[in-house]
Amino acid sequence: MAREDLRGWLPSGKRAAICFSVDDVHPGKITDAYEGGGDLDAGALGHLRWLLERHTRLRVTLFTTADWRELSPVPTRKVLARIPFLRERFYLAKILPKDMMRLSRHPEFVHYLKRLERAEVGLHGLHHVHKGMRLPVEFQEQDAAECTRILSEAIAIFEEAGLDYVRGMNPPGWNVTDSLAQAMLAVGLQFVASARDIVTPVSADALTNMSGLKGVSLIYPERILGGRLLHFTSNFQATSGVERALEIVERGGLLAIKAHAVKNALGHIALDGLDKLYANYLDLIFTILEERYGDSLWWTSMGEVAARCLDHPHAANAGMREAAL
Numbered sequence: 173m174a175r176e177d178l179r180g181w182l183p184s185g186k187r188a189a190i191c192f193s194v195d196d197v198h199p200g201k202i203t204d205a206y207e208g209g210g211d212l213d214a215g216a217l218g219h220l221r222w223l224l225e226r227h228t229r230l231r232v233t234l235f236t237t238a239d240w241r242e243l244s245p246v247p248t249r250k251v252l253a254r255i256p257f258l259r260e261r262f263y264l265a266k267i268l269p270k271d272m273m274r275l276s277r278h279p280e281f282v283h284y285l286k287r288l289e290r291a292e293v294g295l296h297g298l299h300h301v302h303k304g305m306r307l308p309v310e311f312q313e314q315d316a317a318e319c320t321r322i323l324s325e326a327i328a329i330f331e332e333a334g335l336d337y338v339r340g341m342n343p344p345g346w347n348v349t350d351s352l353a354q355a356m357l358a359v360g361l362q363f364v365a366s367a368r369d370i371v372t373p374v375s376a377d378a379l380t381n382m383s384g385l386k387g388v389s390l391i392y393p394e395r396i397l398g399g400r401l402l403h404f405t406s407n408f409q410a411t412s413g414v415e416r417a418l419e420i421v422e423r424g425g426l427l428a429i430k431a432h433a434v435k436n437a438l439g440h441i442a443l444d445g446l447d448k449l450y451a452n453y454l455d456l457i458f459t460i461l462e463e464r465y466g467d468s469l470w471w472t473s474m475g476e477v478a479a480r481c482l483d484h485p486h487a488a489n490a491g492m493r494e495a496a497l
């Protein structure tokens with residue numbers, strides 16, 4: 173069966189869907205090492221709010237880190253980084269002290285997120301850091317019990333901060349392991365967004381082959397792990413052309429647009445950092461989509477799509493195939 177036939181995930185009358193999500197949201201300010209949303213209207217979240225005000229159907233998922241500790245995304249302890257085995261046992265760059273960016277210690281930030289209209293919060297790790305060469309990839313060799321402990325600690329911080337969250341996660345560094353997937357189920361998560369592919373040509377059968385999970389659908393939500401988790405692929409970012417967005421819509425897909433709250437991490441520039449330039453580009457994309465497709469587009473969120481698919485057990489190619497986990 174072709175994937176085009178599997179449209180049960182869309183509400184009737186809708187030809188395609190739009191989701192927008194922002195990663196790395198945390199209380200860091202420009203007066204800290206770098207900004208991750210903590211400057212509120214004066215930073216990345218201000219650009220987001222501007223977009224939400226201009227596009228009244230747009231929704232957003234803010235993948236938020238419970239207690240952000242990353243400073244540099246790449247090793248700065250260069251000598252240590254050259255020593256195999258030993259380097260896996262150390263943080264290869266300075267990291268922030270525990271609890272400095274703990275959500276519950278930043279009530280103004282939490283209050284801002286709670287007041288933001290048409291925004292939902294998803295999980296984006298506990299500390300967003302790991303020992304060894306791949307600093308931002310928080311989940312690597314840990315077993316399922318350890319992953320469950322980390323996720324439970326993150327969730328406890330959201331609850332302590334009084335910040336509601338949807339039952340979904342984008343793993344830091346896009347990396348979902350088998351142990352992490354088991355842990356997500358153990359703590360009651362329902363969806364994961366762990367693939368980014370902005371290069372594979374758009375088609376109904378296209379599978380992901382870039383960052384994170386490979387071999388899942390490029391343009392449709394897909395059930396993985398025997399149907400127990402719903403997977404979303406981020407298939408569009410700042411460097412993507414408008415024709416990619418239109419191709420995804422024309423094929424009845426889910427256009428999942430990604431941005432990052434952190435634009436500049438100590439000189440490491442995120443191409444899809446949510447600055448004024450990217451906000452202006454997204455404004456143009458959203459305007460084109462609104463004018464061309466009107467009411468036939470489902471402006472939704474990952475949390476809403478996941479809830480709908482769970483209500484409709486046959487939606488999103490249930491049991492059609494087991495993704496490569």
Ligand SMILES: [Zn+2]
Nearest residue numbers: 195196344345
């Ligand atoms: Zn991240």
